[in-house]
Each structure stands twice: as structure tokens, then as C-alpha cells.
Amino acid sequence: GGRIYAIANQKGGVGKTTTAVNLAACLAESGERALVVDLDPQANATSGLGETANGRSSYDLLAGHPLADLARPTRFPNLDLVPSKPALAGATVELGREEGAERYLSEALAHAGDSYSFVFLDCPPSLGPLTVSALAAADRVLVPVQAEYYALEGLAQLVHSVNLVRSRLNPRLQLAGILLTMVDSRTRLASDVVKEVREHFGDLVFRALVPRSVRLAEAPSHGLPAIAYDPRSTGAEAYWKVAMELVERH
Amino acid sequence: GGRIYAIANQKGGVGKTTTAVNLAACLAESGERALVVDLDPQANATSGLGETANGRSSYDLLAGHPLADLARPTRFPNLDLVPSKPALAGATVELGREEGAERYLSEALAHAGDSYSFVFLDCPPSLGPLTVSALAAADRVLVPVQAEYYALEGLAQLVHSVNLVRSRLNPRLQLAGILLTMVDSRTRLASDVVKEVREHFGDLVFRALVPRSVRLAEAPSHGLPAIAYDPRSTGAEAYWKVAMELVERH
Ligand SMILES: Nc1ncnc2c1ncn2[C@@H]1O[C@H](COP(=O)(O)OP(=O)(O)OP(=O)(O)O)[C@@H](O)[C@H]1O
Ligand SMILES: Nc1ncnc2c1ncn2[C@@H]1O[C@H](COP(=O)(O)OP(=O)(O)OP(=O)(O)O)[C@@H](O)[C@H]1O
Numbered sequence: 001g002g003r004i005y006a007i008a009n010q011k012g013g014v015g016k017t018t019t020a021v022n023l024a025a026c027l028a029e030s031g032e033r034a035l036v037v038d039l040d041p042q043a044n045a046t047s048g049l050g051e052t053a054n055g056r057s058s059y060d061l062l063a064g065h066p067l068a069d070l071a072r073p074t075r076f077p078n079l080d081l082v083p084s085k086p087a088l089a090g091a092t093v094e095l096g097r098e099e100g101a102e103r104y105l106s107e108a109l110a111h112a113g114d115s116y117s118f119v120f121l122d123c124p125p126s127l128g129p130l131t132v133s134a135l136a137a138a139d140r141v142l143v144p145v146q147a148e149y150y151a152l153e154g155l156a157q158l159v160h161s162v163n164l165v166r167s168r169l170n171p172r173l174q175l176a177g178i179l180l181t182m183v184d185s186r187t188r189l190a191s192d193v194v195k196e197v198r199e200h201f202g203d204l205v206f207r208a209l210v211p212r213s214v215r216l217a218e219a220p221s222h223g224l225p226a227i228a229y230d231p232r233s234t235g236a237e238a239y240w241k242v243a244m245e246l247v248e249r250h
Numbered sequence: 251g252g253r254i255y256a257i258a259n260q261k262g263g264v265g266k267t268t269t270a271v272n273l274a275a276c277l278a279e280s281g282e283r284a285l286v287v288d289l290d291p292q293a294n295a296t297s298g299l300g301e302t303a304n305g306r307s308s309y310d311l312l313a314g315h316p317l318a319d320l321a322r323p324t325r326f327p328n329l330d331l332v333p334s335k336p337a338l339a340g341a342t343v344e345l346g347r348e349e350g351a352e353r354y355l356s357e358a359l360a361h362a363g364d365s366y367s368f369v370f371l372d373c374p375p376s377l378g379p380l381t382v383s384a385l386a387a388a389d390r391v392l393v394p395v396q397a398e399y400y401a402l403e404g405l406a407q408l409v410h411s412v413n414l415v416r417s418r419l420n421p422r423l424q425l426a427g428i429l430l431t432m433v434d435s436r437t438r439l440a441s442d443v444v445k446e447v448r449e450h451f452g453d454l455v456f457r458a459l460v461p462r463s464v465r466l467a468e469a470p471s472h473g474l475p476a477i478a479y480d481p482r483s484t485g486a487e488a489y490w491k492v493a494m495e496l497v498e499r500h
């Protein structure tokens with residue numbers, strides 16, 4: 001069966017959505033059935049795939065609606081999406097109040113692996129109820145880390161939270177890996193951060209790096225993943241490598 | 251008396267912390283009494299000023315401890331800080347459960363304007379209880395917007411939330427302005443976003459732009475604002491201009 005990957009990091013703007021959208025697109029293009037579940041009220045993964053949530057959304061998934069009703073095809077073959085919308089922000093408050101609410105998503109996605117080889121949960125920038133629900137539902141956590149100082153600081157806190165969720169909610173949760181993003185090879189700052197992350201986390205760090213590439217930032221404004229927007233860009237090429245390595249680590 | 255500015259945007263990584271730290275540093279350097287209150291459990295503003303929260307923190311401010319006990323001097327004259335630490339993440343859950351908890355911060359900061367001309371509240375990347383508390387306590391909201399597509403998308407949602415807080419919690423809350431950050435003048439994406447934001451929000455948008463400048467990303471790893479790390483950098487110069495314009499709009 002398939003695997004569920006939570007794409008999480010409480011630090012904002014590190015490339016969670018960009019990674020979820022582009023990894024799913026590469027895997028779908030190579031023939032794998034892939035699903036993106038947008039768990040961020042900002043709904044960036046939804047618009048990054050050229051969609052909007054009219055009607056049902058990931059909010060309904062948390063409220064117990066069957067996945068089959070909510071996952072819908074995108075214009076990209078093999079790539080389905082459960083879209084998000086701003087109302088999801090309300091779920092954060094509601095989830096925080098109910099006992100055992102962190103398990104709702106896990107129950108809703110219990111059989112996702114029968115229809116999809118890869119499921120990506122795009123998390124908001126926090127360690128609140130939506131991210132905890134995603135960690136409770138996932139087999140693996142993939143952590144994008146921007147090659148900058150502030151992003152480095154939060155890593156220990158995130159690894160601690162993953163361990164907490166594993167011991168309390170989801171014993172099968174493993175760290176799939178740490179992915180270095182927006183690596184500007186011209187700056188000393190980026191190479192210092194890359195070196196420090198590799199020294200600290202060793203094999204957990206993907207060999208593939210995602211360089212800073214303006215094509216990756218332009219693609220979402222066209223509702224396209226990089227491989228559809230500019231297949232020959234360094235950003236698109238980097239996510240092919242990451243996808244290959246993810247399959248190796250699967 | 252002084253004014254309290256919430257630096258808010260639920261989109262992650264748009265330059266909230268960088269703006270809070272550098273604006274406060276410029277104003278302090280020019281002789282104004284400035285205070286930074288770090289309301290993000292990631293505590294980036296705290297480390298960006300070269301501090302750590304041993305003991306008391308902004309968590310205690312929300313729990314009713316007097317500001318005078320919690321605000322402490324930094325190595326920069328005229329610049330004080332209420333530091334943050336990861337335990338603040340727990341406050342989010344606690345605040346969400348108590349009636350009227352959004353007003354705790356506003357009460358704690360009621361007389362901050364007597365000791366400081368400028369108070370900056372650095373918010374986490376969400377519209378949850380910590381950011382709502384900050385909006386309830388603030389006179390003005392300053393919204394950093396990265397010159398990229400995803401950051402543009404969330405603006406309408408944020409302006410809607412600000413209006414909601416003004417009508418329900420804090421009638422004096424006004425939008426101080428929208429600040430365009432990480433503007434890479436070489437890319438068409440940035441100039442498109444700048445043009446769209448100016449067309450949409452007119453005079454609300456600061457004339458001054460903050461360019462993408464690696465010195466701004468390097469400075470926090472030394473625990474220094476840009477004007478202390480590299481006073482002749484374009485990043486430092488940009489924040490001087492923003493500070494001047496903020497004083498004009500004060
Ligand atoms: N490798 C890259 N090179 C250049 N720009 C990038 C790259 N990856 C992402 N971006 C851009 O950087 C910004 C932040 O990326 P993204 O929105 O994917 O991060 P995020 O972690 O999902 O943010 P949030 O915390 O708000 O959910 C976006 O404007 C995106 O287009
Ligand atoms: N003008 C700039 N040029 C280059 N890098 C910048 C600039 N402004 C901020 N940065 C860097 O970009 C990253 C994001 O900025 P910052 O952490 O201030 O954003 P934030 O909105 O506070 O993020 P979060 O949503 O996680 O709180 C940081 O690594 C910071 O050093």
C-alpha cells in the first residue's frame with residue numbers, strides 16, 4: 001500500500017507547500033497515484049495546483065466525511081487534491097477543544113493507501129492541532145528547512161514534537177528526512193547552514209538540495225507545479241531528484 | 251504617549267521578525283525608547299537580538315505579570331525586549347479555552363506607552379489566539395508582505411481579520427501600513443506583486459521597499475539587527491527609510 005507523508009515545519013515560509021505540490025507532481029508524472037491534502041487555511045497548495053475549494057474541503061475530512069467524496073482530480077493526471085479554504089482556521093479552535101480530536105484525520109485517511117501510493121499532507125506553519133492531526137495520521141514526516149539561520153533554530157523543537165506524537169498518538173511515525181530548500185549557492189550563509197544540518201542530522205538529510213530558483217516562486221501564480229511551468233528550470237530538476245530519493249527511502 | 255504596533259501576517263516567512271527587530275533598532279538608535287515583545291514560540295525576535303529567555307517570558311505577560319518585571323534591556327541602548335520561549339506554544343491552547351483571554355495582553359500593555367514611544371509585537375504565522383491577542387492590544391497593525399505570489403493571496407484574509415478584531419475587541423485598531431519585503435528588483439514576479447499591492451491598497455502601502463538582501467538574513471545568526479551587523483548594507487538602509495516613514499505616519 002501507499003504511504004502518507006506529513007510535510008511539516010512550524011517555521012514559516014520554508015517551502016512546505018512548494019515541496020508538497022512539486023513532489024506530488026513529479027510522482028504523478030512518473031505514473032504513481034498521488035494525493036495532496038491541503039491542511040493550511042491559507043490554501044496555498046490548492047491554488048498552487050490551480051484549484052479552489054468550492055464546497056467541500058479538508059475541513060469536511062476532519063469532520064468525518066469520507067475521503068472518496070472529498071479527493072478530486074486536478075488537471076494533472078494521477079494527481080488528486082483535497083482542497084482547503086479559510087474556514088479551516090475555525091477547525092483549529094474546535095479541534096483544540098475536543099478530546100481525541102487529533103485522531104479524526106488519521107481515521108479519515110486510514111484507507112488512503114489503497115488508492116494512492118503517495119499522500120502528502122501540507123501543514124500550516126505551527127505545531128497546533130492541524131499539524132498534530134497530520135503527524136498522527138502520517139507514516140512519515142518530511143521536514144523542509146530553508147538554508148537560513150532562523151529556520152535552523154526551530155528544528156530541534158520540531159524533532160521533539162515528532163517524538164512526542166510518536167510516543168502518544170502514532171507509534172509508526174518516522175522521520176522520512178530533512179530537505180534543504182532555497183539554497184543560494186553563492187552565499188556563505190547557505191553553505192554554513194547546509195554544513196551544520198548535515199553534521200547534526202547525518203543520513204536523515206536528503207542528498208538532493210533545492211536551490212533558490214525564481215521559477216519555483218513564479219509557478220504558483222500560474223497554478224502550475226514547476227515541472228509543468230518550466231520543465232527545464234533548476235527548480236523542476238531539483239524536485240525530480242528529491243522525488244527519486246523519496247522513492248528510494250520509501 | 252507611545253504606540254503599540256502589531257507586526258502580523260499569517261503567511262509564513264514574509265519578514266515579520268526581521269521588520270520588528272530592525273525597525274525597533276533604528277528607532278532606538280535615533281533616541282526613541284523602543285520595546286519588542288516576542289509573541290512567537292519560535293522566539294526568533296529574541297535570538298535576533300542576541301538574547302534568550304532564561305526564566306520569565308512573554309508567556310508570563312499573558313498570565314498577568316507586570317510588564318515592568320518582564321521587559322529587560324538588550325545590549326542596544328533604548329531597546330528593551332520581552333523574550334519568548336517554546337513554552338508559549340502552550341498558551342495558544344490555554345488562551346483558546348478561556349472566555350475573554352484575548353484581552354489579557356491588552357491589559358498587560360495598557361501603560362506601555364508611558365515608558366516606550368514604540369512597542370512592536372512580533373506575531374507568529376497564524377491568525378490564532380496569540381495574534382488575536384496582539385491585535386486586541388495594538389493601536390496599529392503593520393503588515394509585511396513578501397513580494398511573491400502566495401504572500402499576496404493571504405492579504406484579503408488578514409485585512410478581514412483586522413476588521414473583525416476592530417469591531418469586536420479593539421475599536422482603536424488601525425492599519426499602519428503594508429510593507430513590501432524581499433523585493434528582488436531583477437525579477438518580474440516581484441515587480442508584478444509590488445504593482446498589484448500598490449494598485450489594490452494605494453496609500454496604505456509604505457513608499458519604502460525592503461529589497462532582498464543576504465545581509466538581513468545573515469545578521470540574526472550574530473544576534474544583531476542589520477544596522478549593527480552591516481550599517482552600510484542595502485537592508486540596513488531600507489529599514490532606516492521604513493522607520494522614518496513610520497514616524498511620519500505615527
Ligand atoms: N526553492 C525556492 N526558490 C525560490 N523560491 C521558493 C523556493 N521554494 C519556495 N519558494 C517561494 O518562497 C515562498 C515560501 O514558500 P512556501 O510558501 O512553499 O513555504 P511554506 O513553508 O509552505 O510557507 P507557510 O509557512 O506560509 O506555509 C513562496 O513564495 C514560494 O513560492
Ligand atoms: N529583505 C530580506 N532579504 C533577505 N532575507 C530576508 C529579508 N527579510 C527577511 N529575510 C530572511 O527571510 C527569512 C524569513 O524572514 P522572517 O523570519 O523575518 O519572517 P517571519 O515572517 O517572521 O517568519 P515566521 O512566519 O516564521 O515568523 C529569515 O531567514 C530572514 O532572515
Ligand SMILES: [Mg+2]
Pocket residue numbers: 016017018040044123124
Ligand atoms: Mg505553505
Ligand SMILES: [Mg+2]
Pocket residue numbers: 266267268290294373374
Ligand atoms: Mg517570525
